[in-house]
Amino acid sequence: MNLQQLQQQIQNDALANFYVVIGDEPALSQRAHSAFKALIQPEDVEMNYSQFDLAVQGVDELLNDAMSMPFFGNRRVIIVQNPEFLTAKGKISDHDQKSLLQLLAQPVTENIVVFLINDLKIDKRKKVTKAILQAAETVDVPALNEQQARQAITQQLQQRAYQIDADAMQELLVRTNAQYSAMQNELPKLVAYATQHKHISLEAVSALVPKTLTATVFDLVDAVMTQRVKQALTIYRALLQNGEPALRINAVLTGQFRLLLQIAGMTGTDQDIGKALGVHPYRVKLAKGMLKKYALPALRAGYLGMVAIEIKLKSTTQDPEMLFERFILKTA
Numbered sequence: 001m002n003l004q005q006l007q008q009q010i011q012n013d014a015l016a017n018f019y020v021v022i023g024d025e026p027a028l029s030q031r032a033h034s035a036f037k038a039l040i041q042p043e044d045v046e047m048n049y050s051q052f053d054l055a056v057q058g059v060d061e062l063l064n065d066a067m068s069m070p071f072f073g074n075r076r077v078i079i080v081q082n083p084e085f086l087t088a089k090g091k092i093s094d095h096d097q098k099s100l101l102q103l104l105a106q107p108v109t110e111n112i113v114v115f116l117i118n119d120l121k122i123d124k125r126k127k128v129t130k131a132i133l134q135a136a137e138t139v140d141v142p143a144l145n146e147q148q149a150r151q152a153i154t155q156q157l158q159q160r161a162y163q164i165d166a167d168a169m170q171e172l173l174v175r176t177n178a179q180y181s182a183m184q185n186e187l188p189k190l191v192a193y194a195t196q197h198k199h200i201s202l203e204a205v206s207a208l209v210p211k212t213l214t215a216t217v218f219d220l221v222d223a224v225m226t227q228r229v230k231q232a233l234t235i236y237r238a239l240l241q242n243g244e245p246a247l248r249i250n251a252v253l254t255g256q257f258r259l260l261l262q263i264a265g266m267t268g269t270d271q272d273i274g275k276a277l278g279v280h281p282y283r284v285k286l287a288k289g290m291l292k293k294y295a296l297p298a299l300r301a302g303y304l305g306m307v308a309i310e311i312k313l314k315s316t317t318q319d320p321e322m323l324f325e326r327f328i329l330k331t332a
Contacts, residue, residue: 003035010039020114020133021033028144037077047070050077054084055082059085143179143280157187162198165202186208221253225298225299225331254306254310257299
């Protein structure tokens, strides 16, 4: 089910005892989390709402709470974050697994247990994973594509009587890699800035929304491939000055060159290629646009150059900026 269907269940008071929230859109996962928490009246939250992070807490603590009746209320909600015992490497004791399986078979009818699986790579072959997925309702919160993210942000702004210029929206997409959660995180700043006129301009987005490292690296690769040496060096130096480790910058650069080479050899829609490569479709869209300007031999040379820099960064004490400057000049 999706979030809308979950809301319908809540409105109809037709809730299950167990839920799993699966997907890689943090903003939507948080919305589901908030919807479950809102089931408990504010005055009862302290007694009948619990939250467990199994990355630092034990499964036994969760089980003790999930097996307890509500205190002076009709319902108890238990939120379970990071259920790492469902992954291939995660562990659960035989005793805790037996107790959990018993709880799944015979739940406390007043209790709702929500497993926030999100983007954890769960092992569906495990007995306990199979049991939870079978007993629970699944709430899917997949990442929104570019069009969905654009529409969702526009709708949120319209509900507040705000407008955003087309070029401002495009710049917001670029600076956040069209990731809906990242776009939503930037909205409070933009809304506060435009309080007087309720109008968000390109200038506002450019001034207030920082580019992600991935988005900045898109610009850096483009500067390298189009032989704009000064701009490439300026971007690289700015990343170093902002505290980005040289190895991380190099790794993201290498990954971007690799992505371009992979996409150059593939056919299909942005969504299909993105799914195959494990990247957001918007990155595929941008990469396809960049590939129209580049020669494949130059891309291969760029990729090999970045690999060579990585080897030197790991095996020598040479200055990263000097290594990158040599690479740029050689490429140009």
